[in-house]
Amino acid sequence: MTSRARLFKEYKEVHREKGGDNDIQLTCDDTNIYRWTAYIKGPVDTPYQEGVFQLAINVPEQYPLVPPQVRFVTKIFHPNVHFKTGEICLDILKTAWSPAWTLQSVCRAVIALLAHPEADSPLNCDAGNLLRSGDNRGYRSMSQMYTRLCAVHPNAGRPNSS
């Protein structure tokens, strides 16, 4: 029950700060407070800029003692994101989780991950290998292409995941 109370608290906080944080849009499922959707903007000066990526957040019952499950719904080419499932390899979502993190701060951490890929623990080996072999140009063009293909929409509004 503590998880529900805390999620309500976060829900209120998100609504209060609406408009303040432009690169993160958190919304909660209308019928289930344990399911959230986030739209994050790709950070500037990265291959992901101009892209808007959809994240699906599944909050476990024991939250915040257990981290939420976050995955990319929008396809993305990044060494720490599984190309097919969208699974994210990020320590704070696994072993370094702290109950003081909120869904908002998790989204911010994912944005930071986009800007600083960790090629040494890749979920997407192709992206990881490109970076590890020093082929920055190859990595940039691949990720930019997928950003343009999947995350940038001509109407610049929210992308449809389907």
Added chain:
Amino acid sequence: MEGGRSRVLCKFFMHGACLKGSDCQFSHNWSDNASQVCTFYQRGLCTYGAHCRYEHVRASRITKPAPPPVPVPRHLPAAIPPGSNVDSNSTAETAVKPSSIPLKDAWQQNSGQNLVNSVAGLSLGEAEAEEPEPISNDPSDRPICAFAQAGNCPHGESCRHIHGDLCPTCGKHCLHPHRPLERENHKLQCERNKKNLEALLKSQDIECSVCLERVHSKPTVSERKFGLMSGCDHPFCVGCIRGWRSGSHAPGMDINTVVRACPVCRVPTHYVVPSVVWYFTPEEKEDIVNGYKNKLSEIDCRHFDLGNGVCPFGTSCFYKHAFKDGTLEEVKLRHLGAADGSTFIVKNVRLSDFLKF
């Protein structure tokens, strides 16, 4: 006077506001203990359950020693203010209606004084005339006026009782002018109460970083406690932080850098101290932590089990390690120095410790 009283410390006196003064049937002696029996449990419902700080003793068991009823009859002579006489008539009269005793005190002084005069005029018994004299001359034996203490005495200046001096802290006329010890006790107690109240007020708005709620807004009283971190100054509910530290964790989570660390700043913390109030200075924190440790050091460690068991916390344990005869456990730590200069403490030396596999 002291003999007729209950040995149980008066709870109103403990808070510096017993209106009955020296006529109270409970003890006003700081060396006596307060009652540790939960009255709610005896009536059948204690909402704190197993967490109650008072003893859960059935009513049938407590009636046997029966501390309050016993002193009542013996207490009667003591209940009469020393200013009045110890006349057999008046004791007989008051003994008939024991329930009216505390009420009667405030007015008895007058009638008692009249009785003294009449008795002195009638019988002129040497012993009787002598006895009330020295007592009534000693103002420290006379109680202070309960009305003045509570705020307003209808008799004003003409009141026969002593009007207490104003306590600067609680703003009540409750300082007995002729009992220096009681004055000091009251002042100390009053200041401590005021400090606690202020700290409590300041703690109201502190939020827990885990549940994001104000700690003092929790539904039950037992949850409205802070968990003080020994390593840093981030506030948490004691329930939240303990739940995080002792909960089940994902495999691969490092105990020392993740679980035992502060969720906010990741500074490792070895223990969490529960406290109703939050602190605002390092000294206040130290006071709370030391108070907690002192309290625990009076409780027998259940792992140590009076010498029958082994406590996994060893010398770091906060609880009391005493044997059945009351002697404390003495531990000599054995430090082993390795060739590379590092030392470690051995508990039970086994040959296998020195073998390499």
